[in-house]
Amino acid sequence: MQISGLAALVTGGGSGLGAATAAHLAGLGCKVAVVDINQAAAEAQAERIGGLGIACDVADAESGEAAFSRARAAHGPVRILVNCAGVGTAGRIVGRDGPLKLDAFERVIRINLIGSFNMLRLAAAEMSAADPLEENERGVIINTASIAAYEGQVGQPAYAASKGGVVGMTLPAARELARAGVRVMTIAPGLFHTPMVDGLPPDVQASLGAGIPYPPRLGQPGEYAALVEHIVRNRFLNGEVIRLDGALRMTPR
Numbered sequence: 001m002q003i004s005g006l007a008a009l010v011t012g013g014g015s016g017l018g019a020a021t022a023a024h025l026a027g028l029g030c031k032v033a034v035v036d037i038n039q040a041a042a043e044a045q046a047e048r049i050g051g052l053g054i055a056c057d058v059a060d061a062e063s064g065e066a067a068f069s070r071a072r073a074a075h076g077p078v079r080i081l082v083n084c085a086g087v088g089t090a091g092r093i094v095g096r097d098g099p100l101k102l103d104a105f106e107r108v109i110r111i112n113l114i115g116s117f118n119m120l121r122l123a124a125a126e127m128s129a130a131d132p133l134e135e136n137e138r139g140v141i142i143n144t145a146s147i148a149a150y151e152g153q154v155g156q157p158a159y160a161a162s163k164g165g166v167v168g169m170t171l172p173a174a175r176e177l178a179r180a181g182v183r184v185m186t187i188a189p190g191l192f193h194t195p196m197v198d199g200l201p202p203d204v205q206a207s208l209g210a211g212i213p214y215p216p217r218l219g220q221p222g223e224y225a226a227l228v229e230h231i232v233r234n235r236f237l238n239g240e241v242i243r244l245d246g247a248l249r250m251t252p253r
């Protein structure tokens with residue numbers, strides 16, 4: 001898809017991979033809606049890149065609908081959705097205080113999986129109703145899973161299950177939306193240098209990076225954003241999950 005001038009909506013756009021993607025797409029000439037539950041972060045990033053900041057809880061049906069309708073009023077129908085909103089809350093199945101609270105498991109599934117589906121379904125409806133572009137293409141949806149979908153570590157049952165769900169819905173979504181010319185792809189990042197990792201001591205950051213076969217460092221958010229750009233441009237990419245991890249395979253702990 002020719003990117004310049006298209007309307008894009010990036011969830012989790014206030015921080016990390018989403019913020020980098022929002023900036024990258026704005027730099028390519030997109031009209032970008034920066035969507036985040038953290039209103040201040042969404043607005044600050046929107047201000048930096050000349051986009052529209054929207055406070056939204058992706059896991060809430062009405063909040064998602066309101067975000068799409070605000071973005072549509074400002075930019076027209078969305079053509080690119082990038083789902084980056086997510087939480088990485090860890091917790092063992094049986095911890096010091098007994099079994100993992102069911103609420104804790106449910107919260108991660110709600111935000112990472114149901115939140116991604118909520119925004120995907122709304123984008124799919126809006127894209128399907130929009131005018132066809134070149135080769136009858138109407139839009140591209142890109143989700144963010146994690147390599148934890150394949151190699152979840154101890155303490156990641158909820159996170160890995162939520163990301164496994166995102167991997168699993170990619171192909172059926174691409175198959176269903178093919179008739180409308182809407183592509184669905186998922187990126188499964190390895191370890192990236194985002195605010196989540198910034199909070200760790202420098203030696204821990206260095207050792208995390210050193211465990212990556214090549215290049216032996218954490219991924220840069222710009223490398224994630226560059227893959228988003230390629231997926232949007234390359235019409236033959238559809239219904240697939242791409243690992244972006246420097247050949248890292250996570251160990252049990």
Ligand SMILES: NC(=O)c1ccc[n+]([C@@H]2O[C@H](COP(=O)([O-])OP(=O)(O)OC[C@H]3O[C@@H](n4cnc5c(N)ncnc54)[C@H](O)[C@@H]3O)[C@@H](O)[C@H]2O)c1
Nearest residue numbers: 012015016017036037038057058085086146189191192194
């Ligand atoms: N950083 C990594 O190494 C890494 C690795 C694999 C996968 N991922 C995935 O990439 C995505 C982005 O991660 P990141 O490292 O940039 O994290 P981050 O914490 O920097 O950014 C996530 C953003 O999502 C927002 N968010 C959280 N819950 C939300 C909700 N209910 N509604 C709307 N926004 C919400 C947060 O406010 C935050 O701004 C996540 O889905 C994460 O699981 C990250």
